[in-house]
Amino acid sequence: MEAASVSHLEHDHHGPPEANKSSRVDPAMLGMLLFIISEIMVFGAFFTAYFFIRVVNTDSWPALGQEIPWAIAGINTLILISSSLTLHWALHSVKSGNRFAFKVGMLSTFLLGACFLFIQVNEYIHLGYSPTESAQGSIFYGLTGLHGAHVFIGLTLLLMVTVRAFRGHFSAEHHRGVEVPGIYWHFVDVMWVVVYATIYIL
């Protein structure tokens, strides 16, 4: 009967009820991790293209007459890895309440990342060949460019964190806004190591 059906309309709400926390995992962190899985798959698809050139078709890598500057990129790799270390330091500092170290850590992470991107663009300019000349070139630019785009996204996130850090946000108790973009930055770094190892070294 109608009377038995539950009517909530007469109740006056001021907000939604508190959701039950059915997992210890932080929702924002879980969301970021799932997004990173998606990102890994995007890279996976680009690596498939690479795989087809090198393993399935056993073409030369790089294309004949082209060179890949592994030494400069190696220095760039070190820059990116060190940015991960400074980021970890920044997170550690905010957790222990050291605001100065937190701000320095965030700023140096951002600058190291920007430095990486600058060197990468510089590398493109001096490479001497374009993606239109060979499939190898397409894949080289495709993979490094895809990674560069991720560095750009990561830098944007880091910039937000840095701005908020200098505005006095975050504390020893509330630092999720540092952790979640941070894990993305670490992913970008790890991905670079994979890209560097396959594209430049192997």
Add this chain to the structure above:
Amino acid sequence: MAAKLRAPGWYRAGAFTLLGIAFCFGLTTLIRALYSYDPLIDGYAITVVAMLGAPFFFLVGLGTFDYWFYWAAGRPTRAEDHSSHGAKSWRDYFKVNTDHKVIGIQYVCTSFFFMLVGGAMAMLIRAELAAPGAQFVNAQTYNGLFSVHASLLIFLFIIPVFAGLANYVLPLMIGAPDMAFPRLNALSFWMLPVAGTLMLLSFFAPGGSFATGWTAYAPLSTDAPLGQMMFTIGVQFAGASSIATALNFLVTIITMRAPGMSFWRMPLLVWANFSTSLLVVIATPFVAASQFFVLLDWALGFNFFNAARGGDVLMYQHVFWFYSHPAVYIMMLPGFGIVSEILSVKARKPIFGYRMMAFSLLAIVVLGFSVWAHHMFVSGMQAWIRVPMMITTAIIAIPTGIKIFSWLATLWRGVLKLDTPMLFALGFLTMFTLGGISGVMLAMIPVTIYVSDTYFIVAHIHYVLFGGSLFTIFAGVYYWFPKMTGRMYDERLGKIHFWLTFVGFNLTFGPMHVVGLQGMPRRVADYAEQFAGWNLFISMASFVLGASTLVFVWNMVASWRAGPKASSNPWRALTLEWQVSSPPPIFNFDAVPTVVGGPYEYGVPGAVHGIFNSPVEAKPAGSLVTRPTKE
């Protein structure tokens, strides 16, 4: 006016879209000037850049990013006053809204709009094919019609409509006040109209709409006219939308279940969406990447698929099908969930083999990634891949079979209530089994080689996606219609709709098996004289099928406007969404309920699923004496 342009909404969205087009025009021209390209102003380049850029300006203008911009800049965010929750008039459905119930209805209505457009294209296709030779459209337009038909129905109907239904009922089912990321939820909805608009606009592009099928194989697509880019870019938006929603579902299911709602007490619809979301998160990036390759090849002269410069054409098919085979399950698993709900409720019996049902979903997720190359048996790929792919494809029939037999066992000796949702669920059971059987046939390499690119394939895909997915969608829409709108649909019209659809569907797609085996090729506007009889028959049947949709639309519109009021639990179901009023209160629950038992304990004396805190609601749901207001 100035205030309207500052506040989030359609005025600002329009202004921002124009701004975005202007920005893309400037950006493209600037880059071309820097590289001293000739001509400086290139319409094609600007259009492609604008198709990528302007949608973001549109979304910003509409207000989907407002909160995040405030947050990111470290400015105080506007306090959530919940004014954007709920919808008081139809206008509220055209605004950015963070309420999962409003977004669910937005999703369902938008995707049904694209379903009607795509269906109208199917009518044109059948009109053209009613007789041999050219009737109404030329071959190029015909190719465009079937391509847009498939793309709309796959990317803008089946995938999002399931997301929409789940958006509405899933948080209610698990006892959550909303999705985990409501603003992301709103953004993922608003990317859909963008994708659909792009695909539809392609008809106005120079050179006509994209005409390479929904598969857009390279190098056909990398040499196609501008319209192809509208598919390529549209898919990016649809894909981003679907990844964002899937991520949202996963986080919601993992972190926001009501107390006592363990994974083994979740309704199977929740399980189904959990599995689907895993597939989406892992597989969808591949279709995005495949279309990025096409975009780069088409627009910037990359050589991913240019064989003359070392590119590999087959790589496209591998990457594409590595998404698009799992996509078949993305389009089917939520339907499995819907059918599990309906069969159990309407047969008044616990679902048979609940845990095996959940495990078989997960098995399909895992196996779904190991079968992609069965779409490529005649592509000229390495021959050794064929047999392993044939075997894994055949293995997928096992978890699917577990589900089919579990549903049959659920029905066994049940007290079946044959109303519209149940009829569609039973229709799904038979039609999907037929589609599954032709699927197993197609998994066999010799059969595929024989019938590849014939109407047998068309018949199979429609038995799976129409007889399978669409029947479950209809079942789900009828089943949750009282909950979503607070009104009952017209049962008589619903039954007429079912029988017209069921008969029209079989008369349309059944004979396609025959003409396919006789060798009629698909994706061709003309055909040999010998197929004329069957094709005329198929075309007439398809018009019946098309007309049946009108009955559905009429039923939905009229019932939503003036149907009899629905009680909170017209089906006497146990799951949590039926224990709140119809439509549910604005925040779903006064207090989050406690779950103490399984969701399908129908006919089990004393069984309780959820307990509500206030005394009125603490009664076991199954014992409430509620009846449908109609019948």
